[in-house]
Amino acid sequence: MGQFVNPFTDIGFKRIFGQEISKPLIIDFLNNLLEGERKITDLTFLDKEIPAQTIDGRSLIYDLYCKDENDEYFIVEMQNKTQPYFKDRSIYYASQAIAQQGEKGLEWEYKIHAVYLVAILNFSLPDIGTTFRTDVALMDMKSKELFSEKMRIIYLQLPYFKKEAEACENDFERWIYVLKHMETLNRLPWMAQNSVFKRLAQIADISSLTKEERIKYDKSIKQYRDAINVYEGARLSGRAEGRAEGRAEGLQEGLQEGLQEGIKQGETRGILSTARNMKEKGLSTDLIMEITGLSAEAIEAL
Numbered sequence: 001m002g003q004f005v006n007p008f009t010d011i012g013f014k015r016i017f018g019q020e021i022s023k024p025l026i027i028d029f030l031n032n033l034l035e036g037e038r039k040i041t042d043l044t045f046l047d048k049e050i051p052a053q054t055i056d057g058r059s060l061i062y063d064l065y066c067k068d069e070n071d072e073y074f075i076v077e078m079q080n081k082t083q084p085y086f087k088d089r090s091i092y093y094a095s096q097a098i099a100q101q102g103e104k105g106l107e108w109e110y111k112i113h114a115v116y117l118v119a120i121l122n123f124s125l126p127d128i129g130t131t132f133r134t135d136v137a138l139m140d141m142k143s144k145e146l147f148s149e150k151m152r153i154i155y156l157q158l159p160y161f162k163k164e165a166e167a168c169e170n171d172f173e174r175w176i177y178v179l180k181h182m183e184t185l186n187r188l189p190w191m192a193q194n195s196v197f198k199r200l201a202q203i204a205d206i207s208s209l210t211k212e213e214r215i216k217y218d219k220s221i222k223q224y225r226d227a228i229n230v231y232e233g234a235r236l237s238g239r240a241e242g243r244a245e246g247r248a249e250g251l252q253e254g255l256q257e258g259l260q261e262g263i264k265q266g267e268t269r270g271i272l273s274t275a276r277n278m279k280e281k282g283l284s285t286d287l288i289m290e291i292t293g294l295s296a297e298a299i300e301a302l
Helices: 010-017 020-033 086-099 171-184 195-204 211-253 255-280 285-292 296-300
Strands: 043-045 064-068 073-079 115-121 133-139 146-157
Touching: 010 020, 010 195, 010 211, 020 043, 020 115, 020 171, 020 195, 073 086, 086 115, 086 146, 171 195, 255 285, 255 296, 285 296
Parallel strands: 073 115, 115 146
Antiparallel strands: 043 064, 064 073, 133 146
């Protein structure tokens, strides 16, 4: 363990980006992410929980939800492990943030403000390609021109960011390097040249936690790592089982198709088994949802 908090834990992420004292950090990160497109001067933190719009609906909980001085909305999601249907989930999250802007009455004319969702992923998503950064927007299929800038989703797949510290060319790349390696670093590079990274080092330093915060942080780290280990074990077990089933079915209906389907079914069973084990160990529903990607309803039904 290094000197700084793990940004992929709830406590670590909130400390770095989710406090009033750390507001300059998230502003700087977003400005570097969107350099040349826009300049944010201020942000307002919003309630991260979006209530359901119907009695039988489900609420949403974002990692970070805020808006800038132009009433444009920003959702930042930090994910450590792959989750089923994450691409669909990110589209749903952005869509809900747009839908929440609706106003009652006849006066509202469907004027909406842009929603940006930034997904920082400590894993790769095969269905969005093999590049570090993927920018998604609404476009005209024929002309390939931008159709609307009201919804923007940016995926940052950290496994595809290969640069070392000395090779980083701008502050955005420096941000990504720090977030990817923070838990193992004993000193943040670029502190002497950039006041933002100096501030980041002060806020993220584990030694700056109060006694109560350190106890909570250590507990969250242990729970998170235990949960990840359980998840990986069940996933690998399910994957092996799926391969075996896929091979057997593939001999009859086509080897490749049966293999892939078997692997998928095995991984699904592995995720359900993992969630059941976590629940039996007393982990919270929120943590189980974060690790497995399952809904609260599915977890309660286990």
